[in-house]
Amino acid sequence: MSVFEYAPAPESRAVVDVKPSYGLFIGGEFVDGHGTPFKTVNPATEEVLSEVAEADAADVEAAVKAARRAHDRTWSRMPGAERAKYLYRIARIIQERSRELAVLESLDNGKPIREARDVDVPIVAAHFFYYAGWADKLEWSGYGTTPIGVAGQVIPWNFPLLMLAWKVAPALACGNTVVLKPAETTPLTALLFAEICQQADLPAGVVNIVTGAGATGQALVAHPDVDKVAFTGSTEVGKAIARTVAGTSKKVTLELGGKAANIVFDDAPLDEAVEGIVDGIFFNQGHVCCAGSRLLVQESVAEEVLARLKRRMATLRVGDPLDKNTDVGAINSAEQLARIRELSAIGEQEGAGRWSAPCELPDRGFWFPPTLFTGVSQAHRIAREEIFGPVLSVLTFRTPSEAVEKANNTPYGLSAGVWTEKGSRILHVASQLKAGVVWANTFNKFDPTSPFGGYKESGQGREGGRHGLAAYLKGGDL
Amino acid sequence: MAARIDVRKTYKLYVGGAFPRSESGYSYPVEDAKGTFVANAALASRKDARDAVVAARKAFGGWSGRTAYNRAQVLYRVAEVLEDRRPQFVVAVQQSEGLSASRAGAVVDAAVDRLVWYAGWADKLTQVVGGANPVAGPFFNLSTPEPTGVVAVLAPQESSLLGLVSVLAPVVVTGNSAVVVSSFRRPLPAVNLAEVLATSDVPGGVVNLLTGDAATIGPWLAAHMDVNAIDLGGVRGLEPAEAGDALATDLEVAAADNLKRVRRAPAAEPDFTATPGLDTMTDFVEIKTVWHPMGV
DSSP, rough: OOOOOOOOOOOOOOOOOOSSSSEEEEEEEEESSSSSEEEEEEEETEEEEEEEOOOOOOHHHHHHHHHHHHIIIIITTSOHHHHHHHHHHHHHHHHHHHHHHHHHHHHHHHHOOHHHHIIHHHHHHHHHHHHHTTOGGGGGSSOOOOOOOEEEEOOOOOHHHHHHHHHHHHHHHOOEEEEEEOOOOOOOOHHHHHHHHHHHTTOSSSSEEOOOOOHHHHHHHOOOOOOOEEEEHHHHHHHHHHHHHTTTTEEEEOEEEEOOEEEETSSSSSHHHHHHHHHHHHGGGEEEGTTOEEEEEEEEHHHHHHHHHHHHHOOOSSSTTTTOOOOBOOOOOOHHHHHHHHHHHHHHHHEEEEEEEOOOOSSSSOOOOOOOEEEETSSHHHHHSSOOOEEEEEEEEHHHHHHHHHHHHHSSSSSEEESSSSSHHHHHHHHOOOOEEEESSOOSSSOTTBBBSSSGEEESSSSTTTGGGGGGGOOOOO | OOOOOOOOOOOOOOTTTOOOOOOOOOOOEEEOOOEEEEEEEEEOOHHHHHHHHHHHHHHHHHHSOEEEEEEHHHHHHHHHHOOOOTTHHHHHHHHHHOOOOHHHHHHHHHHHHHHHHHHTTTTHHHHHHEEEEESSSSEEEEEEEEOSSSHHHHHSSTTTTTTHHHHHHHHHTTOOEEEEEEEESHHHHHHHHHHHHOOOOOOOTTTEEEEEHHHHHHHHHHTTTTOOEEEEETTTTOHHHHHHHHHHHHHHHHHHGGGGGGEEEOSSSTTTTOOOOOOHTTTEEEEEEEEEEOOO
């Protein structure tokens, strides 16, 4: 099959001014950290982008104090309508600076500019816009109007700014103040967000950003004056946090890993299904907790689906994240690349058939081609463990009940996909799946009004929508 | 003429719709509030707890698949049968809690009313906590609460009937199945409630009642990988109080192994005569959101 050649269409990185170094954002000011500064690199080139301060326990203490003061003296006392206006301001500034944010996100994370520009940043703005509107309407939330206090929030590197928005917007709308720790490999958009808070004249201490790695996060969630812990990341760390807060009065929400089944029935619209499979696992290089990483395809159409899928995968453009035509960008870090390689090698050793899309990978940076495994059994590690990369495990089934059983045969339960033209089958299968989000004849859709979160070991609590307020109000248990 | 020799009852566990003895063979003496021996109750073991989880898991699919209307009817039927056996429960509450007949009667009435209240929630909670979400795109998007799964309940130590009913009903009315550890010192109302459940229309295994010590069975349930949630309320009233706190922390740590939903114990056993909050139910449901494109 012939495909059009694309000319390079690079987005300009001149739109964003990356400083050589960044401090911590505490009490409305950028201050020096007391830990060991670390470098953040562009995963597409391994170029050092900036040096970032590491918050030690004393810095975390200062940030929590600033947040407490802002909560007690200012933010929780402010009328909701006034809090709303700050959040609307932030939403507007994000829209105004969206190009800058998208480029910076792509640089620091490695994701294609097309996704940062068309998915991440617009949903970030929408999230602030949505929760701004709740700030003066909490009496209709069903969870009361009393904020919990100081929220300690720890977010991952796969959607750095989007995860910040999911955490910060509802927390602030409800009158809480926050100390947020971005991931160590992707701190830059959070630090730009700190500038946006200054630009919006957000009262000092309402948002505090402490950069660092696991130790900083641990100090934050364990801090006795943090009333609420919100974490998005691995199930392993999520469990450690659940143990840390045991016996305390801290409230917790966790958004953790997944191993979602994307179920394709024989009556599915196959072209749409193939697009959905591709979106499900190759969107954001597969660095998505709700990625459709297990394809369950009905045996009678498996061969055809695989043929179409491979044909489609061969057209994916892997490379320079800042090129507007790029579909699949860089793996976020050397460490993550090593994990993807290791699990893929295990997939081969365990007997699954490996196939990668033919594509040229750049010489520098961290890259992995879109890959699928066939002949995968439920016992294979690539069918059980979250790979968090562009790697799809393909399994087959014969009957709807077998599909459901296989889909649910995992300790995770974040999301699932169902592809069929038969409405009654969609509704039945959706009701049987143990997953917090079920995408039927679509995949990887997100919206501020739509609750997101997992069953079982994929987490506790929901983010987004009215349900997302529960985590940040004293009357909120769901 | 010699007085008639009464027929004494052997108190057993209620697991999978049957009344087994503890596999351990152990029982323990139950005294009334004045310290007079009443009966021996089965002392549930780790194995009993595990059997109860198996029974609860087996029952979960069928129970959660019932219509909400049907679950409401079944729970209402439990209230009917409980009301019908009111005198028996008044005696059990008197013995357990040392109340006068009239106050014990008020407790039983409140327990019946609580069951009726929760029965009515079965087909209403979905509308109250679920709904359509207006996403910015051509999609139908709906959130609904679904049962979490198998829920372990450490029932209150003091409020042996009203408290028990108040923590059990919200778990099962939402479609979960339950493994309940009764009050240790006051197990009689739980044993009697098991007989009510067995003669109502509650399918076997939906509710499993174990008499025994939350401090010894609790850790097995908290660490069990096929239990989805745990209500720690029953750690309150264990003596001494610090032991209850330490146990609560240990159980919450164990529950993290499979990220069970944990309903923490309140600082003190609550006043169960107050109208419960929605959280008694929503703590044991998961919000599921389904998306579908709209178009021709």
